Amino acid sequence: DVKVTQSSRYLVKRTGEKVFLECVQDMDHENMFWYRQDPGLGLRLIYFSYDVKMKEKGDIPEGYSVSREKKERFSLILESASTNQTSMYLCASSDRPNQPQHFGDGTRLSIL
Amino acid sequence: GNSVTQMEGPVTLSEEAFLTINCTYTATGYPSLFWYVQYPGEGLQLLLKATKADDKGSNKGFEATYRKETTSFHLEKGSVQVSDSAVYFCALSSTGNQFYFGTGTSLTVIP
Numbered sequence: 001d002v003k004v005t006q007s008s009r010y011l012v013k014r015t016g017e018k019v020f021l022e023c024v025q026d027m028d029h030e031n032m033f034w035y036r037q038d039p040g041l042g043l044r045l046i047y048f049s050y051d052v053k054m055k056e057k058g059d060i061p062e063g064y065s066v067s068r069e070k071k072e073r074f075s076l077i078l079e080s081a082s083t084n085q086t087s088m089y090l091c092a093s094s095d096r097p098n099q100p101q102h103f104g105d106g107t108r109l110s111i112l
Numbered sequence: 113g114n115s116v117t118q119m120e121g122p123v124t125l126s127e128e129a130f131l132t133i134n135c136t137y138t139a140t141g142y143p144s145l146f147w148y149v150q151y152p153g154e155g156l157q158l159l160l161k162a163t164k165a166d167d168k169g170s171n172k173g174f175e176a177t178y179r180k181e182t183t184s185f186h187l188e189k190g191s192v193q194v195s196d197s198a199v200y201f202c203a204l205s206s207t208g209n210q211f212y213f214g215t216g217t218s219l220t221v222i223p
Binding site for chain 1: 143144146153154161201208210
């Protein structure tokens with residue numbers, strides 16, 4: 001089974017901090033994704049990556065950046081955290097276009 | 113463009129009732145369609161999928177048929193259990209790497 005591991009289940013940070021969310025997958029998948037999930041809005045794509053050092057903006061990239069230095073790891077960075085970035089963050093991976101995405105358990109991030 | 117519309121929740125059913133969660137889509141090209149389930153405190157898990165018109169995906173008693181003529185992929189289960197309580201997401205994948213998710217439908221099954 002594919003395993004997607006997010007480094008923290010719960011995280012509390014302060015406004016203005018730089019925040020790192022880490023995601024690791026163990027199936028050598030090419031594609032990795034970061035979403036945020038908010039009530040009533042479903043999942044919104046922040047960034048995705050289809051190869052090492054490659055990244056593409058999703059629907060809501062503002063205030064975020066990403067890093068993919070190794071194939072198995074995809075990091076989401078909040079450059080200067082703000083309260084409106086309080087949310088559930090989900091990482092996913094897939095091996096080819098149109099194939100199912102496999103999700104981690106999520107990180108519930110609170111910005112105070 | 114690509115989008116998914118699914119019925120608003122929440123849905124509350126008694127155990128052994130019949131479940132339908134509606135999902136319609138708009139897509140360019142020939143999308144693959146998916147249903148995901150999210151149990152409390154967890155990430156999304158793939159429930160079933162269909163990759164072409166008239167395909168039926170099925171898993172754990174859930175079914176959905178890819179209907180190109182009505183651009184729909186409704187989720188059904190004949191007899192729900194308390195353990196089916198979760199949030200269900202319809203999704204599509206068309207050209208490229210992106211998925212498009214519906215807003216989710218919360219299901220609560222009461223004994």
